[in-house]
Amino acid sequence: MKKYNVTGIGNALVDIEFKVTDQFFTDTGVEKGLMTLVDEERQNHLMQVIHHAEAKKQAGGSAANSVVAVSQFGGKSFYCFRVANDELGHFYLQDLIDSGVDIALTAAQLQNGVTGKCLVMVTEDSERTMNTFLGITQNFSSQDVYDAAIKDSSYLFIEGYLVTSPNGKEAMLHAKKVAEAAGTKVALTFSDPAMVKYFKANFDDVIGHSVDLLFANEEEAMLYTGKSTLAEAREEMKKAAKHFVITMGKNGAMIFDGDTFIDIEPYPTQAIDSNGAGDMFAGAFLYGITNGHSYAESGKLASMASSRIVSQFGPRLKWHEAKEILTKLKP
Numbered sequence: 001m002k003k004y005n006v007t008g009i010g011n012a013l014v015d016i017e018f019k020v021t022d023q024f025f026t027d028t029g030v031e032k033g034l035m036t037l038v039d040e041e042r043q044n045h046l047m048q049v050i051h052h053a054e055a056k057k058q059a060g061g062s063a064a065n066s067v068v069a070v071s072q073f074g075g076k077s078f079y080c081f082r083v084a085n086d087e088l089g090h091f092y093l094q095d096l097i098d099s100g101v102d103i104a105l106t107a108a109q110l111q112n113g114v115t116g117k118c119l120v121m122v123t124e125d126s127e128r129t130m131n132t133f134l135g136i137t138q139n140f141s142s143q144d145v146y147d148a149a150i151k152d153s154s155y156l157f158i159e160g161y162l163v164t165s166p167n168g169k170e171a172m173l174h175a176k177k178v179a180e181a182a183g184t185k186v187a188l189t190f191s192d193p194a195m196v197k198y199f200k201a202n203f204d205d206v207i208g209h210s211v212d213l214l215f216a217n218e219e220e221a222m223l224y225t226g227k228s229t230l231a232e233a234r235e236e237m238k239k240a241a242k243h244f245v246i247t248m249g250k251n252g253a254m255i256f257d258g259d260t261f262i263d264i265e266p267y268p269t270q271a272i273d274s275n276g277a278g279d280m281f282a283g284a285f286l287y288g289i290t291n292g293h294s295y296a297e298s299g300k301l302a303s304m305a306s307s308r309i310v311s312q313f314g315p316r317l318k319w320h321e322a323k324e325i326l327t328k329l330k331p
Helices: 022-028 040-050 062-072 087-098 135-139 147-151 160-164 166-182 193-207 218-225 230-237 277-289 295-310 319-329
Strands: 004-009 013-019 035-037 056-060 077-080 116-122 128-133 153-159 185-189 211-217 241-247 253-256 261-264
Touching: 004 062, 004 147, 004 166, 004 277, 013 087, 022 040, 035 193, 040 116, 040 128, 056 062, 056 087, 062 077, 062 153, 062 185, 062 277, 062 319, 116 135, 147 153, 147 166, 153 160, 153 166, 153 277, 160 166, 160 193, 166 185, 166 193, 185 277, 193 211, 193 218, 211 218, 211 277, 218 230, 218 241, 230 241, 230 253, 241 277, 241 295, 253 295, 261 295, 277 295, 295 319
Parallel strands: 004 077, 004 153, 013 116, 035 128, 153 185, 185 211, 211 241
Antiparallel strands: 013 056, 116 128, 241 253, 253 261
16 A cells, blocks of 8 residues: 555746736737746746736645645645745745645755746636746756655656756656656646647657556647547547546546546536646546546546636635535545
8 A cells, every 4th residue: 555646746836826917918928828938037027017916825836736636635645846945935845734745855955046936817718827937946857856755656647847848857757767667657747738839759758658647638639649639639649648638628528547438527617717727637536546436436526626726716725625525526
């Protein structure tokens, strides 16, 4: 029996969320709906232009959001990351600890530098646009990967955003190798269409022969496979992963369990903020399949959880909300 359900690796970013209008993107030249890497000067400029008093701040990054979700549903999770010895770095450490996620990094081990920040801009149509300054997390490498936690986990969960740097890709490959040697299953999320569009070759290297579980949305699945329809893309995806999930927003999700496709119904909701919906789906699904639930049950749990996420501002559930959703899953 392994100690952890999931060990995640990814970019550690303090998420700072703001509400903006479409005009803001026109005025600032920000490309709506994508995650764009920017330097610190550009990010600070955008924050000054927004000058919004109401901002939500919490420890984030794609994989971090997912391992927090695993913890909130009652699972055991571990996270490998890098933050700096600054105010936001110490905030990040404490936020993960308060969220029930195990970590190896201590405050005394933090290095000088700047902790990464993700400026999340949410418009009235609930779409999120991210401008990210990686800061010290751009140096995340295999040295930040805690091998012992991976070996003692049912799943390794790899964040796709790591493909943007040579050291990040090397960390992905190292972690995957450790997992495979230990009999730990490997899950990968593409994270963002831009990652697939510009770093497909890196994903090919990380996936290798295949991974055990792959998370993608519709656009990412078609970009990666080069197919123009979802029906064609899902067949091609079988070459990359033994099992996979394709999320489809308001149309629910599609799961390949290794034998058959399972359609997951969406849960009607009033969308306010799509930030973190995919992260929540992955975290809830991983919790489900590592805690005795079938792929269909885990998909239902993930769909309920992500629908709750898009109906609120921010990428996390409250603890009591996670428990309520689990109660609804029971027959």
